[in-house]
Amino acid sequence: MATIISDEFDGHQDPEESRSSRQTPGIMADQNNTDDKGKFYSEILSPSELFAARSRSHKIPVRGQKDFFPDDSDEQKQRLEHSLNEHWSLLSEERVERLGNLVNGQWIPSKQIVELQSPAGKFWQTMGFSANGKQCLLPEEALYLMECGNLQVFHQDLPLSIQDGYEKFLSANTVSLQQYQVFGHLKRLGYVVLRFDPSSESSSYARQLNLPQSSDRAGRQLKRKRSLSPAPSSTPTATCSRAEAQEECSTEKMEEDKCSEGEEDKKLPEPPEAQSSADEGGGRSWWMMDVLGDSDKDSGHGSKSGSSCWDFSSISFPDLGSTSREHFPSDLAPPDPSLLPRDLKVGFCDIAPWRQKINLRQVKMSANEQKREKYRRRWDVNKNREVRRCRNWAEYQELMARRKGKREGRPAHLWNREVTPLHDPTQPIATGELLEKISVIKPTHLLEGASRLKDADDWRICFNVYQPNTVADFKKSNPGKPYSRMCVCSFDDPVPDLRAIKLLAYQSGDIPVVIAVVDYGDISFYTFKDFQLPTDVYP
């Protein structure tokens, strides 16, 4: 009936000598000796069995050196077999307990707890609670103690086996199997693990007020020396949480309003810009339209090939200031009448008086200046490809503006558009200020907006975990702040997304949350912590 399960070797167990559940302590019955040949399973040890159990070797099988791959040798096979056998024999060892050391308890399914019927042992310091004048244990604690060999639980006057314990104590109402595995793992390492009760966690508002935390582990009210209000502890926190929720809602609404206001402001400057560009676009070609108008009126005399541009290379513009030796004819011929406005008659022009008014003396230049003059003569602005691409004066001016912008570090294609760079590189600025200037993306923290998720149900914290070295001073009535909180999930479950992380952070408050991932008995723990990368400015 008492099946033995020992998946780990418990260092802190003294092998005790009784398997019996019902007999009074201390009796060793010899009457079963004769029937002990394997037909009837006796729970009380015969003297020889007891002696065998007591003098069992306590050696833990040592793990030898690792062989990395099979080499089909007999020696390797033998070693492996030997090692396996050692492990199997260790696992199949029956644990022997002294009857007197077993604490008795009773399973109460209606309340899903175990009531102790004999005084609790050392474990009472960190486990169990008092209810109705009796000492009680939570189901996971009871199962753990059963596995340790400290506790015997009865149900309807029959002792429960470990298997019964697993079946009865672990359920959806209490603790799931995976959660129990994590519980057991942590307890065996020495941690103190208590159940997490969300309602006993003070809200953030209460935390702000620095209210002392109450701990009712089984829902019972505890008397406090100082009470801030005559009402029991649950209601102030409830009202506080409601008030705080309202506060948060209102602040969130304010934030949203501010955002929408900001958006409206942004929208306003855009339409006027659009208009001005349209004007510019229209304005650029007004003189082209006029030229077209003229040429139409002239009935096709003016423009060749139907285009509105004149071919300036074919029109001769006399250079009156030319210093060449060729004499100009004393008068100029009138230009082509098609180039002139209508009704304008031009005759020959006597240019001699004009030339007299011009200073035609040669300039004396030094050697350097002459060289420069020679280069300047050779330099033709039209040799530049970009200049050749400009079709009219306005485009050439744009090119000049672009070049100027580029030269000065503020090119037009970046600065003359709707979206400009965040920083003007021609402005000197200290690095720290520059970093502030370009920080347009706001950092946020886990608790921001987390209150919206508080009704969600899928990720829950199960346990509070306290560090092992605090066991000596541990008081169940005032455990203090836990070291961490546990949330248990399976290895096949999805990884928590941001929503889940926020939800857990909200439930926990300021204690870090550890997620225990259970993979058929193997447990790994991961934390997802909030972080703000510090700004790094170095001169």
Added chain:
Amino acid sequence: MYADFRAPRRRLRVTEELEAPLPLSPRERSHFQAELLNQHVLVCDPEHSQKIHDQGYFGKGVLSRSRPEHNISNQWEQHEGVFLPVVSQARYEELLKWVGSALSAQGWDEEAVHQTLLRLSQPIQMEDVRNQMGGEGEAEENGERGKEEPEQEGGVSPQMKRSRRGSEVEPEAKRSCSSEQDSDSSLDCDPDSDPDPAPLVPGPGFLLVVSDSETGGGVREVRRTPFFLSEYLQLSLEEAFFLVYSLGCLSVYLQQEPLSIVQLWRTFRSLRPDFISSYAVYHHFRSKGWVPKGGGGAKYGVDLMLYRKGPPFYHASYSVVIERADDAFRASPLRPFSWRSLAALSRITANVSKELMLCYIIYPADLSEAELDSPVCLRRLKVQEVIVSRWVSSRERAEQDDI
């Protein structure tokens, strides 16, 4: 509840000094130029690429591990007062063969190729080398440095490599030939009055050819470098956009036309589907003064590595995975994790002494498509950093500090 900040680990051997945290010099008014070629952003001008890389560690040389420092040889020797790269005879002949095949591929006939190769492989007198170097301003520094070389050892070659980076761009061998002919005939460089963005860098290279010890017995001869290898600086899309938008110091040209900020944003968004998230994360870390480098995917399985100050100074402190979340914080994960993959990534990260960081970009619910079409939408995004670490339950209890 908050993860502790662990100080970054300094590298053992630091051989450089930080020039500046960002490539800004208001007095010089330098504006950098890059081209968008085949979906890559490349900076061709060596001066620009040097400044962009060394002031902020943006980009990567296409032929090198970090900064563009490809050289014709890794060995340099001092020869009659001048520092030259050393190349073995076999290698030199191989280089000549490459030039020959490139020229024939261009359609040159065999005789012309042969003549050119003969001309190229003439031994050079040291006076010519010194004249050449004296003729150009840039090379003067090289000459001076050449004289200084005998006093310094070892650590000089990386600096020399930096100064020698001026090599020409020549995907077409014809152009390379014409430039070689130019350098053959005239020692002056043509002052280019044409402000074309053509990456011509003056200065032919010389090298020291060591004949095989069997025949010549290690005799060293100075020859002309047969061809020039160019190296560009390649910028990732996020780095390029940061330089254009946040600092205003770079312009990206597409087919000779500069792109405005909005055009660049749209182009990059079309090249990469979640450009907004990856750029937002990049921008966030840059605005904290850290140096994010991409390319961590192949090495560490994450999107970004975060360095303090720059890769030459510190080991990377964080491996960053970029995630996006909507207003209800539900993630539409860019790379879905399972516990198995998260455990693997966490282990790898711990093995290389870094911390795994998940960086969530939270998009508000009312962000329209039109707003997403302009970088102004960045102001509405929020960043949440989460550090993922493994907790070991069975560590020595006495030494356990806070999780």
